[in-house]
Structure formats: structure tokens, C-alpha cells
Amino acid sequence: MKYTHLKKLRDKYAIVGVGYTPQGKVPGRSALSFYVEAGINAIKDAGLKKEDIDGLICYRQFPAISNEPEATPYLVAQLLGIEPTVLSQESYCPRHHFVQAVSLLEAGFCNYVLIIYADNALSGRRMFIEEATHPEPKNDNYMYGEFGFVGDYALAARRAMFEFETGPNTWKEIAVSQRKWANLNPNATMYNKPLTYEDYLNSEYLIEPFRKLDASLISDGGRACIVTSVERAKDLKNPVVSIMGIGEANPSIDIHQATYITGPTGAKKASQMAFEMADITLNDIDACEIYDCFTYTVEITMQDYGFFKPGEGKDFFKDGFTAPGGKLPVNTSGGLLSEAYFMGLTPITEAVMQLMGRAEKRQLGVAIGNKKPEIILCSDNGGVLQTHATIILRRL
Amino acid sequence: MNTFLPTPTADTKFFWEATQNKELKFQKCRNCGHVRWPASIACPECHSFDFEYVISKGIGKIYSFVVYNVAFHEAFKQNLPYVVAIIELEEGPHILSNVITNNPAELRCEMPVKIIWESYENYNIPKFKPFEN
Numbered sequence: 001m002k003y004t005h006l007k008k009l010r011d012k013y014a015i016v017g018v019g020y021t022p023q024g025k026v027p028g029r030s031a032l033s034f035y036v037e038a039g040i041n042a043i044k045d046a047g048l049k050k051e052d053i054d055g056l057i058c059y060r061q062f063p064a065i066s067n068e069p070e071a072t073p074y075l076v077a078q079l080l081g082i083e084p085t086v087l088s089q090e091s092y093c094p095r096h097h098f099v100q101a102v103s104l105l106e107a108g109f110c111n112y113v114l115i116i117y118a119d120n121a122l123s124g125r126r127m128f129i130e131e132a133t134h135p136e137p138k139n140d141n142y143m144y145g146e147f148g149f150v151g152d153y154a155l156a157a158r159r160a161m162f163e164f165e166t167g168p169n170t171w172k173e174i175a176v177s178q179r180k181w182a183n184l185n186p187n188a189t190m191y192n193k194p195l196t197y198e199d200y201l202n203s204e205y206l207i208e209p210f211r212k213l214d215a216s217l218i219s220d221g222g223r224a225c226i227v228t229s230v231e232r233a234k235d236l237k238n239p240v241v242s243i244m245g246i247g248e249a250n251p252s253i254d255i256h257q258a259t260y261i262t263g264p265t266g267a268k269k270a271s272q273m274a275f276e277m278a279d280i281t282l283n284d285i286d287a288c289e290i291y292d293c294f295t296y297t298v299e300i301t302m303q304d305y306g307f308f309k310p311g312e313g314k315d316f317f318k319d320g321f322t323a324p325g326g327k328l329p330v331n332t333s334g335g336l337l338s339e340a341y342f343m344g345l346t347p348i349t350e351a352v353m354q355l356m357g358r359a360e361k362r363q364l365g366v367a368i369g370n371k372k373p374e375i376i377l378c379s380d381n382g383g384v385l386q387t388h389a390t391i392i393l394r395r396l
Numbered sequence: 397m398n399t400f401l402p403t404p405t406a407d408t409k410f411f412w413e414a415t416q417n418k419e420l421k422f423q424k425c426r427n428c429g430h431v432r433w434p435a436s437i438a439c440p441e442c443h444s445f446d447f448e449y450v451i452s453k454g455i456g457k458i459y460s461f462v463v464y465n466v467a468f469h470e471a472f473k474q475n476l477p478y479v480v481a482i483i484e485l486e487e488g489p490h491i492l493s494n495v496i497t498n499n500p501a502e503l504r505c506e507m508p509v510k511i512i513w514e515s516y517e518n519y520n521i522p523k524f525k526p527f528e529n
């Protein structure tokens with residue numbers, strides 16, 4: 001019980017507004033245009049004025065595509081017409097955004113913190129997943145033909161296949177269940193595109209052991225949300241969704257040297273922190289929104305969270321246990337695999353919408369055959385499993 | 397198979413200079429004995445700045461590996477499919493490399509491998525192939 005001192009923060013801060021944009025393939029738009037639209041929509045959704053925003057935290061931005069200006073936090077603030085007291089943008093993906101927001105609010109430096117990510121990655125042909133022209137090599141990894149996220153996560157997944165029973169038969173369950181959720185979400189890129197086990201198994205390997213269906217989408221669009229105190233949230237228009245628990249961990253070691261890639265990853269320590277703060281157990285969780293850059297990421301995260309023992313994911317995910325109508329819904333928007341890629345904001349904002357009761361056709365509840373959710377467990381990770389954040393959200 | 401040359405930095409210059417003599421050279425902490433990679437000014441275990449160089453025997457095991465079936469850069473198209481692997485050297489360090497094989501399906505984690513040198517312009521590139529004791 002190392003983190004019990006965090007209990008004083010339980011249910012003290014809330015997420016009060018979510019900003020969406022058109023998403024998927026949206027040609028003819030700059031990354032900045034999605035930042036601005038997501039930001040404005042989050043402010044409107046919370047019922048705030050732009051003058052209220054005194055903290056702005058941007059997710060990591062990859063280098064600008066073509067001749068666009070870099071989406072710096074300065075430019076995002078300028079185009080939103082705000083002058084935040086605290087302004088930041090992370091590099092290289094350490095997932096500190098919500099811990100930072102809560103800390104700024106708790107210390108009193110800020111009252112309303114806007115968190116945003118946006119990109120025009122699909123129309124701009126960003127290259128982490130697709131076969132594509134990669135920029136000229138910059139380091140010795142390229143010399144061996146190692147080109148980043150897909151290969152690196154596949155190295156982790158392969159080692160996991162050696163250490164415990166996992167592989168395509170586990171990952172197909174994750175991909176298929178999330179696609180079922182996407183088929184309830186008209187905003188999802190993979191809406192109306194059903195996926196069967198056969199489709200999955202018959203598809204070619206991209207970087208073995210991963211197929212393209214194991215990998216996140218690349219998306220145009222943006223997503224934003226606003227964090228403030230529960231006290232202030234009570235005076236705003238949306239139902240109050242509180243941060244019940246939050247934790248973070250950064251094992252940091254590069255995939256090519258790391259031995260934590262098969263668990264325990266940072267998910268274990270981050271979740272211990274979040275669960276001690278929330279003072280609940282896994283049995284209290286009604287649904288999960290798990291950062292799913294790859295199918296394996298969902299498996300190792302939930303394994304480290306303690307939902308099942310190493311290698312038991314194959315049984316855990318089968319028979320639609322995490323699909324619509326299943327006992328434990330996971331990634332109810334379709335997630336990064338089947339909805340859209342907005343880093344950790346895809347899972348976290350989906351949890352907020354579900355808890356607010358605004359998830360329309362995919363809303364958890366009797367219509368779907370699930371419990372109306374009170375507590376949702378979310379994760380965000382970055383690098384190649386080098387950083388992890390756990391956030392437990394609750395409808396107050 | 398190589399298309400790209402090494403990119404020595406201030407920290408890795410010694411490593412690439414040693415490969416010209418087909419030596420796989422690492423820094424070993426004189427205080428705690430930890431053999432480190434990536435190269436660094438200090439030992440990440442004990443923060444000692446004092447080190448000596450050791451030459452690896454070039455023998456190790458496949459810690460993990462993947463098979464590229466698509467080329468993320470045009471230059472690798474003629475190499476497909478190719479194997480990228482993390483090699484766990486006997487001396488301790490994990491290094492990224494390629495395993496050269498005609499049959500990627502035979503590979504498995506923990507399989508013994510030994511170094512082979514591929515010469516390319518002024519460099520020798522350390523790669524690995526399976527071998528049975």
C-alpha cells in the first residue's frame with residue numbers, strides 16, 4: 001500500500017467536456033485545423049468560454065507533413081485565442097497528461113486544463129503502419145531494416161509467444177470483438193466493415209507475428225477533453241465523470257534491451273497506484289477502454305492489470321467476453337484498431353462518453369445487454385511499452 | 397543485403413571503429429562489471445564513469461525476432477522476407493541485428509546464434525546466423 005496517500009485525490013477532479021472532429025479519411029485539412037476544431041468543440045461541450053482555459057496540454061506531435069507549420073502548443077493556443085498559464089506538449093509519448101492536469105489543478109496553477117491530440121496522418125500518408133516510403137535513415141536501426149513501431153511491438157509479441165501461450169489465436173479475438181463495437185459506432189473508420197476470424201487468419205503477415213489487423217489505424221482528425229475540479233464540474237452542463245484513480249509508470253528501457261516487454265510492463269505499477277487511490281478492485285470495473293496500438297498491447301495490459309494469468313488471454317477474450325453483450329466490454333468505440341487513432345484520447349474520451357450516457361447506439365446498458373457503467377478502467381501507453389498511464393473514471 | 401551504412405556518434409565511434417577489425421566491442425564497468433549497451437559515458441547500474449573495453453565472443457541467443465514481409469523503405473524490397481532480431485550476447489548486452497537464414501520458419505527464441513560479418517564499403521556489419529553447439 002505505497003500509494004494510499006493519493007486517496008485524497010480520489011473523485012476530486014473530473015473530465016467535463018469532449019471535443020470531436022470529422023475523423024477517418026478527411027482530405028484537404030491541416031493537422032492544426034483538427035486541433036482547433038477539437039479544442040473549440042471540447043470547450044463548447046463543457047459549456048465553458050475560451051477565457052476559462054488556463055492550461056493547455058498537447059499530446060506528442062509527429063513532424064509536420066508537407067509544408068505545414070509544426071503544430072506547436074504556441075500555435076494551438078494562438079489559433080484557439082487563449083493565453084494559458086501553463087502550456088505544454090510532450091515529446092516521445094510519456095503519458096503524463098492527466099497526472100499533469102490533476103497536479104496543476106491540485107496545486108492551484110490552473111482551473112481548467114484542455115488536453116488535445118490531432119493529426120492529418122492518413123491523408124498525409126504518415127508511415128508507421130502502412131508499407132510506404134519511409135524517410136531516409138537516421139540511425140543504426142534502419143541499417144538492419146528495423147523501421148519502428150510495428151516491428152518493435154512485434155518483437156515484444158514474439159517474445160511473449162515464447163514465454164507464455166499467446167499468438168494470433170488470442171489476438172484474433174481482440175481484433176474481432178473490437179470490430180463488433182466499431183460496427184455500433186457510425187464515427188468509426190471500420191463501421192459497416194464486419195471482421196471474421198477467417199478474415200483475420202487469412203490475411204497476410206505484415207511483420208510476422210503481426211498482421212495489419214493487429215495494428216492501430218492511422219487517422220485524420222482530433223480529440224480533446226477538459227479536466228477541472230469536481231466542485232466546478234457540478235456547476236457545468238454534463239453529468240459529472242470523476243477521476244477516481246490515476247497512476248503512471250515509465251519503465252523507459254528501449255525495446256531492443258528491455259526484458260519487461262512480456263510483463264510486468266508499466267501497466268502493473270501504474271494500475272497499482274490507480275487502484276490504491278480509487279480504493280477498489282478489478283471486480284468493481286464495469287468496462288475497460290485500453291490503449292490498443294496493437295492487439296498484443298490489449299492482452300499484455302489486461303494481463304498486467306490482473307484480469308487473467310499469463311497465457312490465459314486466449315480463454316479470457318474468447319466467446320465475445322469483451323464484445324457487445326459480453327461480460328466485460330473492452331474498447332467500446334472500436335478503439336485504435338477499429339475506430340480512430342487519437343493516442344490515449346481515443347480510449348479515455350470514450351470512457352467519458354459512456355459514463356455520461358452519451359454513446360448512442362453503442363451505449364452500455366440494457367439495450368446492448370451490458371450493465372449501465374459506473375466505473376470504467378482506461379489505459380494509455382507510449383513509446384514501445386516504455387510508458388503507461390492508468391485512469392479509473394467514475395460516474396458520480 | 398545492407399543498404400544503409402552505420403551512423404557512428406560520439407558515443408558509438410569506438411564500436412564502429414572496432415568492427416573494422418571484426419571485433420564486437422563493448423564498455424564494461426570497472427566498478428560493478430556491468431557490460432553496457434547502448435554505449436554511454438557512465439554505468440546505468442552504479443553510475444561509475446570508470447570502464448574498460450571488452451571484446452564479445454560474438455555468441456549469443458535470439459531473444460526475440462520478427463519477419464518483415466513488407467518493405468517500409470524501398471531499399472529493402474529486394475531483401476524480403478528478412479529477419480530482424482534482438483540478440484542476447486553471452487557477455488550480457490542485447491543488440492539489434494539481422495539473423496541470416498533461408499528458412500525463417502526454423503527460428504525460435506533462445507536459439508543459439510553466432511556472429512557473421514557482412515562487409516559493406518568501409519564497414520563490417522555484425523549479423524548473426526543460427527548454429528548448433
Ligand SMILES: [Zn+2]
Pocket residue numbers: 425426427428429430439440441442443444
Ligand atoms: Zn557499474
